[in-house]
Amino acid sequence: MTGEPMKKERVPKEDGRYIIFYSFEDEDEKEKVEDSGEDSTS
């Protein structure tokens, strides 16, 4: 659960404001995969 890397995309809105979309590697899913891997080898 490192939370990295973070991607940041800034998009202008029609009325002049902005919206920023943040996205991350899905670390929770990674952890699940790692966990299941440990189970299968035990």
Added chain:
Amino acid sequence: MNQLRWDPTLEEWVAYATHRQDRTFLPPAEYCPLCPTKPGGFPTEVPRESYEIAVFENRFPSFAPDAPEPEEKGSALTPTASGRGVCEVVLYSDEHDATLAGMSEGRIRNLVEVWADRYEELGSLDFVQYVFIFENKGEAIGVTLHHPHGQIYAYPFIPPRPARELRAAREYSSGDRCLHCDLLSQEHEDGRRIVAKGEHFSAFVPFYAHFPYEAHVYARRCIPSIADLNGEERVDLAHLLKRLLVGYDNLFGFSLPYMMVMHQAPTDGEDYRGVAHFHIEFYPPNRTADKLKYLASSETGAGAFIADALPEQTAATLREALESAAP
């Protein structure tokens, strides 16, 4: 219209944002402006079908980057100023019914990353002196939208409460000691008000809690802002926030309303090392499951809080709520 007026009796600015009277008020879930825009659906604030975490400029801001100089000039005694600043909305999830307490530690960890990024970006603006990250949760606090979100106010001044806290810390730190480090040490040594401890953060009901179930989350290391947290500290903060929030929801058996605020270094160019100590404060308004603590005459008119319960008692109850909610 964003305008500041100086109150010389309390020596503080009051912000006026009259357009906020028209803001969206508790819309039905199908018209939530913070949900993603679905194909064929009405356009929300988010022009995408899904998102992880998103941040946008508030449509009804208390402060705006392009706020003009006010037409009302006031006087030498009661001057006015432009309400120049930034107000952002932080969307924690695209799921309308989610709450921070129900999110994974990984998602909260990512949110910490976003908060740190916003602190740095907004704090770099030359007209911003204080980046205030907060969340109002629940109708008892006056939220107008249920979708899980927090807010950020980038103020053109250091707001009174953090300013007062910083002044106290600076006076105390003249002897080379950090006020908050010493408070944290005192809480650790006493132990009765500690609610949860992580590797890098501790949560406790302060000795001088104003609200019955108020909790403060302190970084153990003396760092000025959320942006100064290293990777391990960010992971631990997410872990401790998750534990505290789940415990809050377990306290009375419902999703507990609260105000969550972050106190950290101003961004006015001064050096706050050893003075500002990053921490988060939670103020739940409930004093029991069905009774709220109101800020009435003594609290509002005199500035003197009257508390109904001792912090040692509420900390024990809250600690039990955290422990019984643990998996």
